[in-house]
Amino acid sequence: MGNNLLAGSSPHIKSGTSTADIMLDVVLALMPAAAASVYFFGLRAALLIIVTVFSCVISEYVYCWLAKKPDPISDYSAVVTGMLLAFNLSPAVPVWIAVIGGVFAIIIVKQLFGGLGHNFVNPALAARAFMLASWPVQMTTWITPGQSSDAVSSATPLALIKAGSEATGTLPGYWDLFIGNIGGTIGETSALALLIGAAYLLVKRVISLEIPLAFIGTVGVMSWIFGGQHPFTGDFVYNILSGGLILGAFFMATDYTTSPVTSKGRLLMGFGCGLMTSIIRLFGGYPEGVSYAILLMNLTVPLIDRYMIPRSFGGAVRNV
Amino acid sequence: MVKALKAFGGGVKPGHHKGTSEHATVIMPLPSKVIIPMLQHVGTPCIPIVKKGDRVLAGQKIGDSDKMISAPVHSSVSGIVSDVRPALLSAGFEVMAVEIEPDGLQKVHESVRPPECTDRDSLVKCIREAGLIGLGGAGFPTSVKLSPPPGKTLDILLINGAECEPYITSDFREMMENPEGIIEGTKKIMEITGARKAYICIESNKPEASEKIAGLLKGSDNVDVVRLRTRYPQGGEKQLIYAVTGRKVPSGKLPSDVGVLVQNVGTAAFIAEFLKTGMPLIKRKITVDGGAIARPMNVEVLVGTPLREVFDFCGGFKKEPRKIIMGGPMMGVAQFSLDTPLLKQNNALLALTEEEASEAPESVCIHCGKCVAACPISLLPLYINSCMNLGNFEEVEKYHVSDCMECGCCSYVCPASRHLVQSIRYGKAELRKLDLQKKAGAQKQAEAKQAEAQKQTDTNEQGGEDRNGK
Numbered sequence: 042m043g044n045n046l047l048a049g050s051s052p053h054i055k056s057g058t059s060t061a062d063i064m065l066d067v068v069l070a071l072m073p074a075a076a077a078s079v080y081f082f083g084l085r086a087a088l089l090i091i092v093t094v095f096s097c098v099i100s101e102y103v104y105c106w107l108a109k110k111p112d113p114i115s116d117y118s119a120v121v122t123g124m125l126l127a128f129n130l131s132p133a134v135p136v137w138i139a140v141i142g143g144v145f146a147i148i149i150v151k152q153l154f155g156g157l158g159h160n161f162v163n164p165a166l167a168a169r170a171f172m173l174a175s176w177p178v179q180m181t182t183w184i185t186p187g188q189s190s191d192a193v194s195s196a197t198p199l200a201l202i203k204a205g206s207e208a209t210g211t212l213p214g215y216w217d218l219f220i221g222n223i224g225g226t227i228g229e230t231s232a233l234a235l236l237i238g239a240a241y242l243l244v245k246r247v248i249s250l251e252i253p254l255a256f257i258g259t260v261g262v263m264s265w266i267f268g269g270q271h272p273f274t275g276d277f278v279y280n281i282l283s284g285g286l287i288l289g290a291f292f293m294a295t296d297y298t299t300s301p302v303t304s305k306g307r308l309l310m311g312f313g314c315g316l317m318t319s320i321i322r323l324f325g326g327y328p329e330g331v332s333y334a335i336l337l338m339n340l341t342v343p344l345i346d347r348y349m350i351p352r353s354f355g356g357a358v359r360n361v
Numbered sequence: 362m363v364k365a366l367k368a369f370g371g372g373v374k375p376g377h378h379k380g381t382s383e384h385a386t387v388i389m390p391l392p393s394k395v396i397i398p399m400l401q402h403v404g405t406p407c408i409p410i411v412k413k414g415d416r417v418l419a420g421q422k423i424g425d426s427d428k429m430i431s432a433p434v435h436s437s438v439s440g441i442v443s444d445v446r447p448a449l450l451s452a453g454f455e456v457m458a459v460e461i462e463p464d465g466l467q468k469v470h471e472s473v474r475p476p477e478c479t480d481r482d483s484l485v486k487c488i489r490e491a492g493l494i495g496l497g498g499a500g501f502p503t504s505v506k507l508s509p510p511p512g513k514t515l516d517i518l519l520i521n522g523a524e525c526e527p528y529i530t531s532d533f534r535e536m537m538e539n540p541e542g543i544i545e546g547t548k549k550i551m552e553i554t555g556a557r558k559a560y561i562c563i564e565s566n567k568p569e570a571s572e573k574i575a576g577l578l579k580g581s582d583n584v585d586v587v588r589l590r591t592r593y594p595q596g597g598e599k600q601l602i603y604a605v606t607g608r609k610v611p612s613g614k615l616p617s618d619v620g621v622l623v624q625n626v627g628t629a630a631f632i633a634e635f636l637k638t639g640m641p642l643i644k645r646k647i648t649v650d651g652g653a654i655a656r657p658m659n660v661e662v663l664v665g666t667p668l669r670e671v672f673d674f675c676g677g678f679k680k681e682p683r684k685i686i687m688g689g690p691m692m693g694v695a696q697f698s699l700d701t702p703l704l705k706q707n708n709a710l711l712a713l714t715e716e717e718a719s720e721a722p723e724s725v726c727i728h729c730g731k732c733v734a735a736c737p738i739s740l741l742p743l744y745i746n747s748c749m750n751l752g753n754f755e756e757v758e759k760y761h762v763s764d765c766m767e768c769g770c771c772s773y774v775c776p777a778s779r780h781l782v783q784s785i786r787y788g789k790a791e792l793r794k795l796d797l798q799k800k801a802g803a804q805k806q807a808e809a810k811q812a813e814a815q816k817q818t819d820t821n822e823q824g825g826e827d828r829n830g831k
Binding site: 044045046047048049050051052053054055056058059060062063116118156157158159249297298299300301302303346350351352353354355356 | 369370373375451527599603609610611612614681683684686688690691692693694695696699711713717718721725726727728729730733734737738739740741743744759760761764769772773775776777780782786
């Protein structure tokens with residue numbers, strides 16, 4: 042036409058938030074927990090975080106280069122996976138295991154299924170499950186906060202509860218649980234730091250409240266009913282603050298690709314996660330069930346989205 | 362002044378960019394020519410009733426149609442018809458257009474005189490003759506909206522001054538400069554439709570306008586001002602009705618099905634003016650804005666003025682325009698040429714720079730659900746998009762694709778810049794095609810059956826005759 046005019050379709054303006062912006066927000070939101078982990082577990086925590094991030098980013102880069110996929114790492118999603126993977130590891134895990142975990146998460150779980158937006162389970166959690174099955178001893182050797190990384194200590198609070206009521210004398214108090222002065226994986230221990238990051242994500246509207254609320258609420262109710270010696274005497278505060286619940290509910294179960302898109306679907310996913318976590322924790326063989334619960338619910342997401350199509354505005358009347 | 366009853370779900374908050382709100386409307390002088398397409402409304406195109414070489418006067422009817430959903434078009438100038446030819450519209454198809462060279466005298470046609478309307482029917486007829494269409498942007502013939510199907514009564518009239526699209530301030534200027542006209546028109550529409558209550562609906566980011574009109578309305582108890590939440594698409598018809606009345610227009614139905622009529626503030630003001638002067642719709646107020654415009658402002662422009670001349674009047678371009686939009690940035694139509702004319706339903710003309718118009722390349726869907734949260738109709742744009750990309754046209758019906766009003770919220774928020782509304786439009790079109798095919802198929806089948814039955818009766822009759830013959 043002799044001019045330089047674009048004739049694209051409306052809308053002609055955009056909000057300006059890109060996928061990379063969202064991923065960077067998540068990285069930023071994970072920083073308080075990362076800092077807390079370094080404070081409680083020492084530089085070894087920082088080392089593991091850096092190692093898994095690099096392992097993930099390099100795996101992504103190499104795979105995309107081999108598969109001739111364009112622009113592989115500019116969306117920072119591999120960084121998020123790397124950080125979340127580290128958060129799910131004990132600070133005592135050998136570095137080489139962490140490296141393999143990163144490679145598994147990116148290449149096997151994410152890229153082989155189509156890459157960003159196509160993985161059917163959370164890459165970090167699937168890698169953790171794979172590592173737990175492959176190196177059960179190394180993956181469940183915990184460190185007491187404040188000690189040098191060689192000082193290997195007993196167990197996480199949930200493992201103590203699982204072991205039986207005799208052990209309750211050695212259980213850490215609520216305050217230690219809340220700030221993270223307990224044994225556990227790198228990123229799960231400090232509820233305080235995680236909640237700061239979660240608040241940031243909520244304010245920036247990167248995540249919404251449906252999944253975390255339903256997830257934590259269900260675990261709370263279940264542990265109150267079934268967690269004590271008698272029904273309705275369980276210590277639900279303790280159950281909520283210990284283990285990976287806060288990390289899982291706010292940062293892992295809300296992973297976009299593996300969670301539903303509607304509010305109702307998200308509530309259902311959160312409820313399912315909470316139910317499975319409680320069942321594993323209370324009646325299963327493992328002390329902790331958050332990661333398996335999320336992995337299992339990830340598999341239901343396509344079904345939830347397919348069968349929970351909302352009524353369109355004004356659609357209700359039509360159906361009458 | 363009252364507050365809105367409800368808040369519609371979804372929506373987005375784009376930057377306002379209402380920099381022209383303090384610019385009083387300036388009247389643009391006569392252009393060098395006008396091009397008046399026969400389709401400037403939703404419905405059937407008109408047929409030209411003038412030919413090349415004819416002398417026409419301002420306000421003279423130059424095109425009309427006998428179809429119900431249509432609106433006649435009028436010459437906006439006095440002058441000589443220089444051509445009657447097909448013109449390519451930005452919608453992508455050709456319609457006939459009348460090109461007129463003004464003689465500069467702007468003589469008014471004899472048919473332009475205050476209409477003598479006594480009853481409802483004659484008023485509706487007059488308004489049709491005026492070529493009036495909804496001035497808010499969609500361009501639906503007003504006379505059709507004013508005559509609801511028999512058996513339906515309208516009890517509430519909403520005058521839409523939400524102006525939720527960024528940049529546009531022409532309705533705001535109308536409310537500031539001509540509030541009396543709007544109120545008068547509102548009362549006239551109430552008279553025509555029998556509505557018992559009218560609300561003039563204004564978003565909360567225009568307090569001057571709502572205070573001004575509320576001040577003038579003191580003492581009248583059947584017209585009131587509603588302050589709306591500032592959120593796009595607050596001015597969408599169904600969203601507005603829900604916000605003000607709490608009524609939900611059922612999917613696939615019209616506002617009249619819930620007893621509501623919505624008209625734009627400009628439409629109301631035009632009705633008041635028209636009943637005084639009899640001048641049909643040949644000019645309108647528009648906002649000219651965007652980063653490429655030297656002097657953004659509100660202008661009163663004659664219908665049919667080439668865009669190039671409107672831009673020239675606004676000081677031309679200070680930067681190279683990359684996108685020219687008729688209407689707002691959320692729902693307006695991008696133009697491929699500066700020679701296209703301004704139409705009746707255009708409320709803004711934007712010239713965006715490279716920077717403002719640039720779009721990130723499409724990347725993969727990360728399933729974030731932002732489009733779902735933003736959709737005011739509760740659709741799942743991401744799944745409609747993936748169905749369309751897979752060519753799965755029948756599947757999109759399940760996702761209520763036909764309910765989409767193409768407001769653009771989903772594409773606006775998408776972090777992956779996916780072409781969501783675009784694929785939904787495509788889906789709607791494909792679905793319509795499938796529907797037509799189905800209908801045609803059914804008809805063919807019915808015809809075949811009928812032919813078969815006919816044959817049967819024929820043979821029977823023949824047989825009967827035969828028997829009779831024997």
